[in-house]
Amino acid sequence: MIKLKKFGLGLIISLFLSLAANADQIKIGTEGAYPPWNSKDASGNLIGFEVDLAKELCKIMKHDCTIVEQDWDGMIPALMSRKFDAIMAGMSITDERKKKINFSQGYADEVASLAVMKGSKNEGLSTLSAVNLSEISADEQATLDVLTKAFKGKTIGVQTATIHQNFLESGLMGDVKVRTYKTQDEVNLDLTAGRIDAALAAAVAFSDYAEKSGKAVVLTGPTFAGGDFGNGVGVGIRKSDQKLINDFNAAIDKARDEGIISKLAIKHFGFDASM
Amino acid sequence: MDIELMINSFPKLLIATITTLKLLSLSLFFGLFIGLLFAIMRLSNNIFLNKFSYCYSYVFRGTPLLVQIFIIYFGLGQIEYLRSTIFWIILREPYWCAIIAFSLNTGAYTSEILRSAFQTIKPGFIEAGKSLGIPKKIIFYKIQIPIAIKQSLPAYGNEIILMLKGTSLASTVTLMDLTGVAKYIISTTFSPIEVFIVAGGIYLFMTFIVHNLIKLLEKKFGYQI
Numbered sequence: 001m002i003k004l005k006k007f008g009l010g011l012i013i014s015l016f017l018s019l020a021a022n023a024d025q026i027k028i029g030t031e032g033a034y035p036p037w038n039s040k041d042a043s044g045n046l047i048g049f050e051v052d053l054a055k056e057l058c059k060i061m062k063h064d065c066t067i068v069e070q071d072w073d074g075m076i077p078a079l080m081s082r083k084f085d086a087i088m089a090g091m092s093i094t095d096e097r098k099k100k101i102n103f104s105q106g107y108a109d110e111v112a113s114l115a116v117m118k119g120s121k122n123e124g125l126s127t128l129s130a131v132n133l134s135e136i137s138a139d140e141q142a143t144l145d146v147l148t149k150a151f152k153g154k155t156i157g158v159q160t161a162t163i164h165q166n167f168l169e170s171g172l173m174g175d176v177k178v179r180t181y182k183t184q185d186e187v188n189l190d191l192t193a194g195r196i197d198a199a200l201a202a203a204v205a206f207s208d209y210a211e212k213s214g215k216a217v218v219l220t221g222p223t224f225a226g227g228d229f230g231n232g233v234g235v236g237i238r239k240s241d242q243k244l245i246n247d248f249n250a251a252i253d254k255a256r257d258e259g260i261i262s263k264l265a266i267k268h269f270g271f272d273a274s275m
Numbered sequence: 276m277d278i279e280l281m282i283n284s285f286p287k288l289l290i291a292t293i294t295t296l297k298l299l300s301l302s303l304f305f306g307l308f309i310g311l312l313f314a315i316m317r318l319s320n321n322i323f324l325n326k327f328s329y330c331y332s333y334v335f336r337g338t339p340l341l342v343q344i345f346i347i348y349f350g351l352g353q354i355e356y357l358r359s360t361i362f363w364i365i366l367r368e369p370y371w372c373a374i375i376a377f378s379l380n381t382g383a384y385t386s387e388i389l390r391s392a393f394q395t396i397k398p399g400f401i402e403a404g405k406s407l408g409i410p411k412k413i414i415f416y417k418i419q420i421p422i423a424i425k426q427s428l429p430a431y432g433n434e435i436i437l438m439l440k441g442t443s444l445a446s447t448v449t450l451m452d453l454t455g456v457a458k459y460i461i462s463t464t465f466s467p468i469e470v471f472i473v474a475g476g477i478y479l480f481m482t483f484i485v486h487n488l489i490k491l492l493e494k495k496f497g498y499q500i
Contacts, residue, residue: 073458076465100465157449161462179449180459186349190449193352195367 025064026244027084028054032069033183035208036268037090037233049268050088053107056260060251073161073182076100079236085244087236090202092163094230102239104248106232107261109275111223112164113203114147114156117191118216122150122198125221133172133227143222148174150221155179157187157196164200167228184209191217204269232275281469284460288474291456292481298370298442298452302377303435309378310385317390328386335383340441343380348372348448373445381438388434392426393419425496432489436482443478453477 030038030050038048046067058065070078072089079087079101092110093103111130116122127143136144152175158164160180168178181187184201188209191199199206203223210217235248255261261274316328335343351357351366365371396419404414446455457474461467 073462074467077461077467080465096463160458165462181449182447189349189352193349194358195352195369 024062025066026058026086028058028065028067028086028088029070029075029078029084030054030067030087031072031075031089031183033072033185034090034202034205035212036204037202038088049108049264050090052264052268053255053261054088056255056264057248057251060254061247063247071182072159075161076236079238082238085237085241086248089236090233091236092230093232093234094163094166094228096166097230097236100239101236102241102245103234103236104245105252106234106275107252107256108233108265108273109225110202110204110229110233110273111225112167112200112229113206113219113223114151114198114200114221115191115206115217116198116220117194118218120197120220122154123218123220125150128222130225131222132225133167133229135226144172147221151176151198153177154197155195157181157190157199159184159187159201162201163229167224168200170228172228188213188215188217204273277466277469280464280466281473284457284470285473287456287460288453288470288477291451291453292477294451294455295439295442295445295453296481298373298377298445298450299435299439301374302381302438302442305374305378306381306385306438309382310389313382313386314389314393317386318393332383332386335380336387340376340380341444341447344373344376344444344448347376369445369448369450373442373448373450377438377441377445380441381434384434384437385431388427388430389423392423392430395426396422421496425493428489428493428496432485432493435485435489439481439485440478 030046030048032038032040032046032048034048036048038046038050041047046069051067054065054067068084070083070089075087075089075091076097078084087101090110091097091103093106097103114122125146127146128139131140131143133140151173155177156168157179158168158181160182165178165180167173168176179190179196181190184205187196187199187201188206190196192213192215198220203219206217206219209215235245235252237245237248252261256274262272265271265273313328313331316324317332319325347366348369351372357363357366365375400418400422401414404418405411409417442452443454445452446458449455451459453474457470460470464470
């Protein structure tokens with residue numbers, strides 16, 4: 001009986017100890033399905049730019065971090081219901097999301113682009129190479145008009161709850177049919193299958209897919225930034241966790257100064273996307 | 276709790292319910308024919324037909340509906356040869372892919388329900404018909420089918436309810452059914468509880484209707500045998 005009591009006491013103590021150890025531990029949520037930002041290797045380990053960056057930032061912050069997986073469409077609700085403490089999932093900083101959560105400063109730039117299959121009528125459209133939607137100039141408007149005409153009535157696939165979906169639904173590209181998918185993988189599959197006429201996502205998501213799958217997916221039209229596309233990718237954090245935001249901001253500053261972000265960006269994207 | 280969001284999302288979800296009901300009714304319609312066909316095959320003495328029907332029901336009852344939809348939608352879409360055939364007109368559309376998957380799935384369950392209903396008919400009824408000189412066809416339509424319907428109603432009612440909830444998987448292949456629209460609203464408002472409660476309430480109400488409809492039919496066919 002005494003033995004049992006001792007065992008019970010030990011259990012309780014170890015429980016408290018583990019709780020105490022948890023105090024400095026944070027959980028970071030990522031999707032694990034948006035290469036090269038974040039994805040999984042063949043044996044199911046999380047890999048990618050943000051997984052590497054998260055580890056570096058945690059080292060700087062001296063936090064004990066675990067990176068957990070979460071489906072994209074439940075990312076913000078999961079953060080709010082405390083399944084994890086921070087989001088690093090290629091999530092752009094937008095006003096719409098800021099209504100519910102806060103963001104750290106941006107750590108990387110993401111530009112979006114349309115993609116079609118090689119041989120499509122809309123391959124190689126003559127447009128500007130980049131459009132910033134924050135202030136639309138006359139030239140940029142002309143580019144949007146070209147796109148509006150080229151994709152009138154066409155079906156464009158996007159991942160659900162993304163800046164890309166918001167942009168297509170904003171009407172800036174006119175009358176397009178938007179089809180939403182749970183993951184970017186599924187968008188890529190249906191683009192290749194020909195079920196959708198085009199797709200919109202981060203430009204690197206398409207080039208990564210084209211390279212790895214060998215499918216003839218090509219970018220077309222301009223790259224997009226600003227406006228609905230937000231201002232870079234940052235760490236999503238609950239509004240009540242001001243301290244954690246400060247920690248991340250300081251860590252991102254340090255990582256940028258030391259060239260860690262640039263190095264990781266070049267490793268995963270092939271160019272310096274740090275900001 | 277954001278009551279305003281619940282009230283605002285209700286009409287949108289109600290419109291999406293039409294898609295859900297369309298998916299359900301079409302799948303049940305095709306599924307009933309598939310089920311009847313395979314039940315008859317299962318009862319036949321032809322070993323090939325019998326085994327084929329057995330395998331069909333074994334495969335479709337033994338794998339998750341989600342996997343079936345994914346194979347039909349994403350899987351078949353990857354076969355390049357198929358994309359150049361006439362089947363692609365149908366398989367290109369997520370709507371028909373979902374209907375095919377649902378019909379084949381409910382067809383498998385329906386065939387089992389009907390088979391067991393036919394098998395529980397006491398041989399005495401059929402023998403009585405035969406001894407009165409009634410043709411075999413008439414015995415099938417006038418004696419076996421009505422008894423089988425009565426026998427299978429409770430189980431089939433269950434199947435309808437399962438299928439109603441199964442249609443929510445249509446949202447995984449980009450269809451905007453009740454669940455699809457609920458997820459869409461959540462993706463812009465980030466408030467899953469409110470929206471899913473309303474969507475769940477609509478499902479519950481539909482189940483309530485189906486349940487009572489089946490009860491009514493059970494009463495109607497509830498003569499003693």
